[in-house]
Amino acid sequence: MTTSRPTGPSGSPLVGRGHADMHAAVTRSLLGHGLVAGPLYVVSALVQGLVRDGFDLTRHDVSLLANGPGGWVQIATFVVCGLMTAAAGVGMARSLRTLRAPRPWSGWLVVGYGVGLVGAGAFVADPMNGFPPGAPAGPATAITVGGLGHLVFAGLGFLCLVVACFAVPTPRPWSGRVTGVVFLVAFAAIASGSSAPVVVLGLWVAVILAWAWLAVTCLDLYRRTPLLTPAG
Template sequence: MTTAQIPVTSAASSAAASSVTRSLLAAAIVAQPLWAVVSLAQAASRQGYDITRHPLSALSNGSLGWIQITNFVLAGVLTVIGAAGLRRALRGAPGGTWAPRLVRVSGFGMVAAGVFVMDPADGFPLGTPDGMPAAMSWHSYAHFAAGSVTFIALIAACYVLGRHFSRAGNLRYAVGSRVAGTALLLGNGWAMSGGRAGTLTLAVGVITAMTWISLVAHRCRRSL
């Protein structure tokens, strides 16, 4: 005589899985504002720094450069962790595969941007000659490559999320996602073209896109 094994869905297991997802999403929620607040606090307080002339990455130089280096690495690690939460929260939905992947790539890019520091330039830190250095170091090239990967991944993630929310019928978040991606696309493009105050437009674009990822993670966490 055989005994039928009846599968039982455990409410406790489901609750535990939801708790893990919420914890992972919390990392994404914290990562983006953390990076922005620490960066802007330094931009406002470090002598010789001018956000209309210097990218926020320049703060990794000087005696206090370790603060921005740590900021990059910590925010990047939290973003990678948070991407796992987005993957769990968006599983099965349109964009549920690629949006988390792109966010994860942006996190790895941030870590690399922290590890590889750009060269001092354009009068910062104090004592640095004006203008760009005649030749860039290998780690400066690596920093700019890491930054490019981060920006491209963030832009793409925002547009994928725009499609996700459009398919879900959430017009407000669909528009917000596309606006955030476009802000970074235009800000980076203006900075790359050498436009006036390009470092400021880049900072605005980066912070806008990063903050949007944080808001999406918050929305996902709230819906669990």
């Protein structure tokens, strides 16, 4: 007497169905963080930029919001969104490995970006360009340990993001390449010390574009990650 084995939609037997289901569920849960992190970051930054006294969306970059009364909101935004981004990066690496896609390690570059955001929250940028009120009208008059740490973490995180935009395999690779180039140019411009409206607004555009790329990529991998893993 023989017993039939459970099969998947294609008729192939399912091996370790419970384990496979759990693995896929965890992967999808991690990828889901990539859909939420971007909107949370952008909405938080925009609301703060509109209500914080003395902050000008066309002159001040988001990092400066971590200074002054209420700065804890941006610090929390950096840390929470960074942790969510890192979780999404782990999910991307797991999904790419499951799908046997090229360069599954590229998901860890997104983890690096998330760690950079957390570090940017732990180390506060030095006041400059008149924010918060009373700060120097131009560049920071002195570089503190916090300011240096912020630059290092932000720089490394942004570098990981740019490389990830080129390395993560997606159905529309051109979108990642465009995002990577735009973000690199915008970051280089802001890192030069320029606070011209076109530079600051360009960074806003680059940041929104990067979050959109992350969300679309995570959504694509979420849909492609199988709930069941058939044998064979």
